[in-house]
Amino acid sequence: MSSFEYPRHSMLRRQFIQLSALAAGGVLAGGFTLPAHAAATRDESKMTNNKLSQTPRFAYVGSRTTKERNARGVGITVYRYAPETGACTLVQTLNELVNPSFLTFDHSQTHLYCVHGDLSEVSSFAIDAKTGELSKLNTVGTQGKNPVHLSVDPTGKFLAVANYATGGFAIFPIQDDGSLGELAHLESLPGEPGPHKVEQSSSHPHMIPFDPSGRFLVIPDKGLDGVFVYRVQQNNAKYGATQVSMVKAREGSGPRHVVFTPAGKNAYVVNELDSSVTGYAYDPEQGSLKPQEIVSTLPSNFTGNSRAAAIVMAPSGKYLYVSNRGHDSVTTFELEDSGAFAAKAHTPSQGRKPRFMNLTPDGKRLFVANEETDTIVGFDVDQASGALAANGQVIKTGSPVCMIFKTV
Numbered sequence: 001m002s003s004f005e006y007p008r009h010s011m012l013r014r015q016f017i018q019l020s021a022l023a024a025g026g027v028l029a030g031g032f033t034l035p036a037h038a039a040a041t042r043d044e045s046k047m048t049n050n051k052l053s054q055t056p057r058f059a060y061v062g063s064r065t066t067k068e069r070n071a072r073g074v075g076i077t078v079y080r081y082a083p084e085t086g087a088c089t090l091v092q093t094l095n096e097l098v099n100p101s102f103l104t105f106d107h108s109q110t111h112l113y114c115v116h117g118d119l120s121e122v123s124s125f126a127i128d129a130k131t132g133e134l135s136k137l138n139t140v141g142t143q144g145k146n147p148v149h150l151s152v153d154p155t156g157k158f159l160a161v162a163n164y165a166t167g168g169f170a171i172f173p174i175q176d177d178g179s180l181g182e183l184a185h186l187e188s189l190p191g192e193p194g195p196h197k198v199e200q201s202s203s204h205p206h207m208i209p210f211d212p213s214g215r216f217l218v219i220p221d222k223g224l225d226g227v228f229v230y231r232v233q234q235n236n237a238k239y240g241a242t243q244v245s246m247v248k249a250r251e252g253s254g255p256r257h258v259v260f261t262p263a264g265k266n267a268y269v270v271n272e273l274d275s276s277v278t279g280y281a282y283d284p285e286q287g288s289l290k291p292q293e294i295v296s297t298l299p300s301n302f303t304g305n306s307r308a309a310a311i312v313m314a315p316s317g318k319y320l321y322v323s324n325r326g327h328d329s330v331t332t333f334e335l336e337d338s339g340a341f342a343a344k345a346h347t348p349s350q351g352r353k354p355r356f357m358n359l360t361p362d363g364k365r366l367f368v369a370n371e372e373t374d375t376i377v378g379f380d381v382d383q384a385s386g387a388l389a390a391n392g393q394v395i396k397t398g399s400p401v402c403m404i405f406k407t408v
Contacts, residue, residue: 058132072398111178115147154214167203212264220255319386
């Protein structure tokens with residue numbers, strides 16, 4: 001078996017994925033711990049995995065599709081990625097999907113999962129290793145309205161989904177073939193809504209990633225002006241969730257998405273409603289966030305209407321990027337070792353309403369999805385200064401709202 005290949009048998013593949021995640025992360029969600037021999041090789045395995053996972057091979061784009069969203073998208077589009085130029089060549093279109101508005105892989109990148117925005121469903125797909133093409137496996141109900149984000153736990157055993165409209169999250173077991181089992185746990189987020197009468201009528205979790213340690217789910221809640229941290233427990237086929245901490249954000253700020261520094265000691269939350277970023281010190285042992293400072297994403301002379309959207313961290317941990325819908329720009333922040341950060345530049349997004357953006361895993365390019373002008377624009381990233389420069393690569397696709405890169 002080469003370093004790029006995973007066992008074909010489902011159980012062997014699951015064990016391989018779990019050991020890989022263990023080697024990379026130490027103690028895992030639900031109380032799983034490293035075997036002694038795996039712990040001894042953790043650093044070496046992590047270095048090897050990093051080397052193997054830098055160069056993108058395929059890109060997957062999710063788009064809005066419904067009239068209610070005034071959307072022009074076709075579903076999920078799959079592209080072959082050229083690392084030398086950043087060009088993306090279309091290889092597949094899945095045009096029978098409704099609002100596949102956020103996508104994620106499992107940790108082996110053999111399967112892809114998507115939420116169906118404004119509905120109550122999440123779907124699973126198998127990925128062809130050679131062509132990158134998707135084959136649908138199944139769709140299950142979330143028992144919540146408008147799922148907006150999802151993530152796979154480090155062991156590859158379950159999928160967590162944020163239900164934006166109904167205020168909570170759902171847990172689904174992942175079967176041996178990569179398909180999703182029926183809903184295993186449904187959790188509501190507690191708290192008082194913020195002051196915005198339209199956007200903060202109730203809990204609205206907008207993202208549900210795991211922290212770098214893999215122990216906790218970290219959930220920015222736009223409606224409750226707070227960031228929750230939860231631990232998921234698993235006992236046989238049953239799942240549960242326990243709130244570990246919750247940190248309040250500025251009233252009316254609307255926390256949307258969160259990213260961590262590579263070392264996992266600092267977190268940054270983009271606040272949608274007041275166009276700001278809050279920097280936190282993060283304790284990965286306790287799963288707690290301590291606010292340090294808050295910085296605007298907009299230039300001081302901008303007086304128009306704008307909302308912050310996406311936030312991404314450079315692999316180096318030295319730069320942070322945030323998109324602004326209204327100002328239609330990407331703000332570059334420079335980070336200090338202490339966690340302090342400052343805005344250094346505001347780069348035009350080359351389109352309207354940049355809802356989402358993503359760096360390639362090697363950090364060399366940033367792709368910005370301009371939802372209203374139906375384009376994804378490529379930018380080269382200066383590795384020394386973090387500066388962005390449009391490189392002429394433009395993907396034309398309707399209402400793009402998510403883009404992820406496959407590297408293996």
